[in-house]
Amino acid sequence: VRAVTCTDGVFELVERPSPVPGPGQLVLDVHACGICGSDLHARAHADEFAATVAEVGYDGMFRSHEPVVLGHEFTGVVAEHGPRTRGFHAPGSRVVAFPLLRHGDDVHLTGLSPHADGGFAEQVVVEEAMTFAVPDHLDTDVAALTEPMAVALHAVRRSGIGKRQTAVVVGCGPVGLAVIAILKASGVRTVVASDLSAGRRALAAQCGADVLVDANTGSPFDTGASRGHVTTAAQLFELAVGSMEKLRRIPVVPWERIWKLAEVTGATTPQHPVVFECVGAPGMIERIVSSAPFRARVVVVGVCMATDRFRPGLAINKELDLRFVLGYTPGEFRETLQWLADGRVAATPLLTGRVGLGGVDDAFTALAAADRHAKILVDPRSDAVTVERC
């Protein structure tokens, strides 16, 4: 089968032997596999990534010199059953799978380990017990968003946000967009989204964001706003309390008077905003800590592997809650698939590009530039060597 390996950051399209499924495993023909931000990170900083993950107990991630087949966000069609499978999915049926693979007593991360090749290939091996049928009416490409949307569902669940609390999503890359879509699908009334890129703000609006903020230039809101210019992160947070309808009728106040603001907006208790950090760059935590209002909860979804700097004294004086989140449970993965099948989540705006196995390098380049693309799907059946718009 054809597969794309990554060695020392260099992609190569190679021919490999067909994978042999172990006990309880299936082989899928891959129909779509999304490129994740962590794929970009792993390609550029494999050794640091592997060292951090090893420190928390998993020593199976690939090192830069080891050829690895990336890709853990895939939809496929069942091609082969291994021994001792139970026949949950007939050959030819469409499925998605939790990207973990057993090897004896070990479990490996599919698409991030040399012991579990990923979905940038014509075929991938999965665990039958962690494979879920794609409902007939659900598009194959959208089904490939199950994994990244599950990350967002998990983050929103762990945030404990209530429908009347304002969400502030900082960064509208694929993770931020997925969080916005899940927040709206969860009934959160006001979602403020902030990004440097106009293209990504437009995608945020399509995913359901109620207020868009140009984090860089202080341009006016792009949707539904009557409050003029937003110039600082502190002002951003002025918006992040109470309902937008009421806020528009009262003057801008400094966020120190957040309690007063809560009174004005008629909230019986102050509605502390919940901030979702979806950038993952060094310095973002300090920027949020220094501009967030009292008692804000900050859910850190963006992965910053570098050592970072911040001021705990400021976080203490504001009584902030920094909640770090990662991944999802099998139950959340399955539930996300159901939400997608029900049409409950505005996920399609994430799909911006498509490419064949020969275009993986081009797709990674396009994603690093970032302004035009959110999620690019790799389709092994496609001959495209440059990214096509979805």
Place this chain on the structure above:
Amino acid sequence: VRAVTCTDGVFELVERPSPVPGPGQLVLDVHACGICGSDLHARAHADEFAATVAEVGYDGMFRSHEPVVLGHEFTGVVAEHGPRTRGFHAPGSRVVAFPLLRHGDDVHLTGLSPHADGGFAEQVVVEEAMTFAVPDHLDTDVAALTEPMAVALHAVRRSGIGKRQTAVVVGCGPVGLAVIAILKASGVRTVVASDLSAGRRALAAQCGADVLVDANTGSPFDTGASRGHVTTAAQLFELAVGSMEKLRRIPVVPWERIWKLAEVTGATTPQHPVVFECVGAPGMIERIVSSAPFRARVVVVGVCMATDRFRPGLAINKELDLRFVLGYTPGEFRETLQWLADGRVAATPLLTGRVGLGGVDDAFTALAAADRHAKILVDPRSDAVTVERC
């Protein structure tokens, strides 16, 4: 009245005019006023402290060149009523007060602002509405612990810890000791306490800690332990799951296998430990992030005003929750006083020294050395110029 001013870090015993109470205010004769860790910090780093607090909205803290009377943990006797007071407390009655003082529309921090002199003086001004009677059978010195114990009560409340979750208290200074005492008073079954100092570990045991850990040298447990030596912070956390009784019967395992450990101890769901960071020095957050187990909640009570460094990628991979806490509500202050009056809290071990106004400088020196003392009370009625053991 005699008062101790602090100017550019230098204490001076001066004679001042008697304070005049404003509307709704009382003058107290101070009988005891504790020295707080934030007093030591404010003395040494007043300008940085003031700048941080100004950034979160309070611009009234003293700068280093401004003479200030420190002291916000006091018990006193009502000496004088200002205009429009309501007579809740008869002259001569013992009270404690929430250390805030109004000035027109402004509110100032008593003992940390040039606009609200503190308790290192013969008299102090307080708000009648925020003053609470000391029950007859409660010792005056113990009543002076209301404020620091309220900090601990607030931290424990905000932690959301359950009685069957293990608490790990890192640092057994006055804040850590107060947290230990409040945790035990709250019914938390297993409290592990860690400190570099043998003297402070002994105090931790008196406050109710169940397991003591020498954070520095890896010496054996000092109380109730049969597991031998503890040499690393990671090993400390091995102990922080399930009940100690059961843990003693099973072998030491790496904390990566915490879920397994939870099974072995018979917990139906894993009991994530709650860590209380009570040191407040740079680097402590990273040390805890790097040694804490999955899903631990870290309550940051120790105030680190400097810019600090840590690895968010590690916190993400462990799904940690960093919850920053500060201060207490008036309700928590009042409740703490009641707990002390009920004898519910093992607070007396905190009281290690006493000194007169002439010995404030000596007391600060003794506290900086740290090994022998936790809380030193300043008693304006005493002539002691060096610290006497309680």
